[in-house]
Amino acid sequence: MADTSQPTVFDYASPTTWRIKFARIPKVEWFCTNVNLPGITLGEAQYPTPMMDTYLTGDKLTFETLNITFLVDEELQNYRQLWDWMVGIGAPKKHSQFSAALTGGSNPTSQMPTSDGTTPSESGLYDDATLIVYNSKNIAKVNIHFKQMFPTSLSGLAYAQDATDVDYFRADASFRFMYYEFETST
Numbered sequence: 001m002a003d004t005s006q007p008t009v010f011d012y013a014s015p016t017t018w019r020i021k022f023a024r025i026p027k028v029e030w031f032c033t034n035v036n037l038p039g040i041t042l043g044e045a046q047y048p049t050p051m052m053d054t055y056l057t058g059d060k061l062t063f064e065t066l067n068i069t070f071l072v073d074e075e076l077q078n079y080r081q082l083w084d085w086m087v088g089i090g091a092p093k094k095h096s097q098f099s100a101a102l103t104g105g106s107n108p109t110s111q112m113p114t115s116d117g118t119t120p121s122e123s124g125l126y127d128d129a130t131l132i133v134y135n136s137k138n139i140a141k142v143n144i145h146f147k148q149m150f151p152t153s154l155s156g157l158a159y160a161q162d163a164t165d166v167d168y169f170r171a172d173a174s175f176r177f178m179y180y181e182f183e184t185s186t
Contacts, residue, residue, distance in 0.1 A: 011135065011136045013133070014134075014136065017133065017134035017135070017136070017138060018035065018131060018132060018133050018134065019032075019131075019132045019134075020032050020035050020068065020129060020130070020131050020132070021129060021130045021132065022127070022129050023127055023128060023129070024081075024085065024104055024127040025078070025081040025082050025085065026081075027073070027077050027078035027081050028068075028070050028078045028081060028082055028173075030078075031070040031071040031072070031073065031078055032068055032069070032070045033069050033070060033071060033170065034067075034068065034069035035066070035067070035068045035069075035131060036064075036066065036067050036068075037131065037144065038063050038064035038065060038066050038067075038180070039063075039064040040061055040062070040063055040064070041061070041062045041064075042057065042058055042060070042061055042062075043058030043059065043060040043061075043062070044056065044057065044058045045057070045058055061179070063177065063179065063180070065152065065174045065175060065176060066129070066146060066149065066174065066175040066176075066177060067172065067173070067174050067175075068172070068173050068174075068175075069170050069171070069172050069173075070170065070171055070173070071168055071169065071170055072157065072168070072169035072170070072171050079154075079157070079169075079171055082151060082154050082171075082173055083154060084100070084101075085101060085104060085150075085151055086151050086154060088100050088101025088102075088104065088125075089101050089125050089150065089151075101124065101125055102122065102124035102125060103124050104124060104125075104127075125150060126148040126149060126150050127148075127149055127150075128145060128146060128147055128148070128149060129145075129146045129149050129175070129177075130143050130144065130145050130146070131143070131144040131146070132144075139185075140185050141184065141185050142182060142183070142184055142185065143182070143183040143184075143185065144180055144181070144182055144183075145180060145181050145182075145183060146175070146177045146180045147177060147178045147179055147180065147181070148177055148178040149175045149176070149177040149178075150175065150176055150177075151173055151174070151175050152174045152175060152176050153172075153173060153174040154171060154172075154173045155171050155172040155173070157169050157171065
C-alpha cells in the first residue's frame, strides 16, 4: 500500500511564474504585472446551547475580488478595452454602446443560464479568464478558470508635468466572478 501522506512535489510555488489570459481584453493580459488568487470564505451558522454557543458549517461561499495591475500602453489601447467594457455595461450614452458590450463576451461558456435553462441576452456582459501557473521548470501546471467575470473598478491615470522621473502608468482593475475552479496539467 502506497503512503499517500508523502508529498510528490518538493518545489515551492513562485510568485513570478504565471500568466493571465482574458478573452475579452487581450491587450490587458500582455501588460499584466500583478494578479491575486482571490481568497474564499465559507459561512458559518451559530448554534445556541444552554452552556455555550457552537458553530456549524455554513452553506454559502464568498469569493474575494480578482485584482490585477497592468502597465498602460502609450496609446491607452489596453486601458480603453477595459474602460469600454465597463462603460458599455454601466452608463451607455447610446444603445450601440450597450449592444457592443452585449456582444463583446467571446466565450460562449460564459453565458449565465436562467432558472428555466434559457440564456438571457445579458450573458454577453460576462466573460471568463484563466490564470496559468507555471512550475519551477516553466511548464504550465495549474490553470485557474474564473467563470462569468465582469469588471467592477478601474483606477484613474494621474498626468503630471512636474514629474522628475518617468514612472510608467500602472492601472488597477477589480473583477467579480461567479466562481473559480482548478485544472491540473499533466
